[in-house]
Amino acid sequence: MKSGQNGDGSIIKDAVSNGVQENQINWCDPKEYPFDLTGFAWFQKEKIYRRFPKQPVAKLPDRVNELADCTSGGQIRFKTNTRKLEIKVTLSGEANMGHMSALGQCGFDVYVGEPGKQQYLSSAIPPLNEKIYESTLWHFGSKLDELLEVTINFPLYQGVEEVLVGIDPDAVIQQPKPYQTEKRAIFYGTSITQGGCASRPGMSYTNILSRRFPLEFINLGFSGSGKGEKEVALSAREIERPGCFVIDYEGNVNADQYNATLLPFIELYREWHPFVPIIVMSRIRYAKHLNDEQGKDYERRREISRSTVAELQRKGDKYISFLDGSQLLGENWHECTVDGVHPNDLGFMKMADGIEDVLRTSLEKGGVI
Amino acid sequence: MKSGQNGDGSIIKDAVSNGVQENQINWCDPKEYPFDLTGFAWFQKEKIYRRFPKQPVAKLPDRVNELADCTSGGQIRFKTNTRKLEIKVTLSGEANMGHMSALGQCGFDVYVGEPGKQQYLSSAIPPLNEKIYESTLWHFGSKLDELLEVTINFPLYQGVEEVLVGIDPDAVIQQPKPYQTEKRAIFYGTSITQGGCASRPGMSYTNILSRRFPLEFINLGFSGSGKGEKEVALSAREIERPGCFVIDYEGNVNADQYNATLLPFIELYREWHPFVPIIVMSRIRYAKHLNDEQGKDYERRREISRSTVAELQRKGDKYISFLDGSQLLGENWHECTVDGVHPNDLGFMKMADGIEDVLRTSLEKGGVI
Known part of the structure; x- marks a missing residue:
């Protein structure tokens, strides 16, 4: 996905040239700049949503190795002024537990606000018996006066093969406010x-x-x-x-x-x-x-x-x-x-x-x- | 299901003669004495798990009529000394929502203690994509010194065609402690x-x-x-x-x-x-x-x-x-x-x-x- 970077660190996605426009939505890959992807300690090396390395220093127990693909704790962070925020998800599998909602297992939810001041806003609810789904996280009635700091939480009990974040074609995505520490x-x-x-x-x-x-x-x-x-x-x-x-x-x-x-x-x-x-x-x-x-x-x-x-x-x-x-x-x-x-x-x-x-x-x- | 009633209002189910013994479990129908079935205002007349009458005084809106079969608020109350408590359920349909657990939609949970002092104990978790399931609510390691007051909550978002409560063949079921008021x-x-x-x-x-x-x-x-x-x-x-x-x-x-x-x-x-x-x-x-x-x-x-x-x-x-x-x-x-x-x-x-x-x-x- 091509994008033009502005002097202030933001990008404005080009809805025509990137070839992924659908219904006036510009689909962005959170693996790319300027998104901040956290919770996956080996992400910078491996570029996959996984909690332990693919090639560990010592062979992991089989079940730990499998569960490392569950994306618990993963977060997508960015700033945006989009009026409409969508998400498109390809999971590794479907929800399979009776005592936990499909949303907790396989869904995403979104908070807005700076680190330490986030407020819950909405959820992307997966359908049952589906590995691929799309959801609107918000659709504001009027133009935003300022950029929102956004945190999207990954599913807790399923693997995520791909997730795309959809914004208005003319909306801006910028790097989020950095954490106070790199630790x-x-x-x-x-x-x-x-x-x-x-x-x-x-x-x-x-x-x-x-x-x-x-x-x-x-x-x-x-x-x-x-x-x-x-x-x-x-x-x-x-x-x-x-x-x-x-x-x-x-x-x-x-x-x-x-x-x-x-x-x-x-x-x-x-x-x-x-x-x-x-x-x-x-x-x-x-x-x-x-x-x-x-x-x-x-x-x-x-x-x-x-x-x-x-x-x-x-x-x-x-x-x-x-x-x-x-x-x-x-x-x-x-x-x-x-x-x-x-x-x-x-x-x-x-x-x-x-x-x-x-x-x-x-x-x-x-x-x- | 035949049962012998004792002078104190309890019954001891006859595991041999009632013909429903399975793996040393005596299956009891909570529609029968001495169970107390609450939350269904027309139960005494209609003997079904439903929140509005089958023949209302005025035609209910279609969707209300359908949703009246969801058993939200229904409770089964009794006293027992069984070491093992099981439940066998036939639902009208399967869990179908992504933002609510199958347990919340289609499961039962159990509390023990007198009215006003109940403590949560365990849940009967339905499998996904099944209308019939069986679950062990408890299995204590040692004999109970006294009868427990039990409250089992019905599913919130599904109909229940049948539910049976399974106890040890030699266990007692008695009427629960009555409420302070009939209102x-x-x-x-x-x-x-x-x-x-x-x-x-x-x-x-x-x-x-x-x-x-x-x-x-x-x-x-x-x-x-x-x-x-x-x-x-x-x-x-x-x-x-x-x-x-x-x-x-x-x-x-x-x-x-x-x-x-x-x-x-x-x-x-x-x-x-x-x-x-x-x-x-x-x-x-x-x-x-x-x-x-x-x-x-x-x-x-x-x-x-x-x-x-x-x-x-x-x-x-x-x-x-x-x-x-x-x-x-x-x-x-x-x-x-x-x-x-x-x-x-x-x-x-x-x-x-x-x-x-x-x-x-x-x-x-x-x-x-």
Whole structure:
């Protein structure tokens, strides 16, 4: 797609010469300048919407390798004055879960406003049983007085082969306002980390938090398969410019597995990043009554998180902290999930509210913000 | 299904003689004693899961007639000591919306605890593209010391042709604890009233409120089709033992239509129920920026609610009140919907929180609680 670049960094797409005009819509590829594409740490090298490298330093577990194609945490950022904003999407597959909306799994949603001040505006709702869809994100009745800062969130539970952003032929696209820092907040963990079961992409807890901090967020939640493997640590530590690393995989393992993996996982990361803030989170509460064995295992895992962090602190690590996930959902904790395990939007908002201060303290201590 | 009734009102199902035993599960029909089936005002006459009569006093609008088969607000209540609780469902159709989970549309969820103290426990998640499914709601590891009070919520956006509740062959089913009053809270309105887009049935605002008040709730939300028609008022006023009537259909009509229908709708209801508390709710905020025309229409509708209630109060109606819906979602209002229109679980919880006091005041004023 050809475009003419202006002196101020904006482009005005040429609706006639680029050959992709349809119904007065100019389709733009967010992989190109001046869009800012965040959440995919290997994007600059590989130019695909993927959360781990195609050729990792160590072979990833098969399911992690597959789930890395889910686009959770990906964002398209830009400024525009278009009266009409459309989106055209080609997914890798269709929505396939009964406890999460197709919108949360395969849809996009859009926020407007500067980093830290974004407001939700609308959603691109995928049809059921379709891999390709098109949606109008907004169609304002009157001309915009100024350019809007736009953030579009990628789907949480599906791969995206292509996405195009459609604007008025005479509209402008410009680079978004830059973040305050080039460092990134990285979250590693479970299906909950990945965003199951948010009603729309912007409501996963990492995406909610991304609206409260002026830096890029990277989501490494791998549904059912974030298990603290060393191969995963070897790839995760390759992510450049880390501002903090949140470890939230406890829900995917039992206490013995957690005990065997947590310290080695942290140590591998620390080899490369001795001063990057690390937060070890324990799991949120289960709504379903646990029998004694499950309940004990849950308590043991939380104690492993707590004691591992305490031990590392005792040995001199000043940049590691423990976050007690069992308290995050608050008084009405049982209402906060879809299925007893995965948060609904109420639960995700409470998680974000409860994590925000700990994350801010860590980022400040690490000199990131 | 044959069952032997005990002196204390309980039954112990005979797993051998009833001929429906499968894998040590005794399937019970909640239409039968001692289950309490609520939310379907014509159930005692018609024995079907439906929100309006099959033969109404005046012909219902076609779409209202269809949507009356959606089971929003229906609940199955009972006491049991079963270690395993299962559910077997035959729906009228499959999940068909991209912005609401199949669970919210077609699933059931279960709460345990006495009226006013229920806690969410688990969900029956329907598979996609299936009309028939079976699900385990709980399977406790050890024997229960006492009978649990159980409430199972029906699907919000689909019809239910049959539902069976499966228990251990030696388990007991008893009548639930009765409500404090025989009167009912009735809500009439839109897709939002019906529960779009709660992640699971228990999270629609009327179902949340049903857990905070000791009486039956009846949901008359008709997605897109609750428009204040007189034929609908004629059927709604037939519902016996009303404890309050909440009118929440403003989002389905424009200001002119609202102005033409609201007063006649209220007057028809008042003919039969002069002292039943009525609450007229205005619509929650839209997330999508409204152009001037839409914004003005939204403001006009709110003003019609307010002034209609004020005029009726001036004329001596002591049991009618206005609830300003535009304030219900609070400070973070824009985060509270799935698509700019329909609440997510965060939005529904805020709606319930904001309505609770007004509803309590109305019910107290009407002498209901």
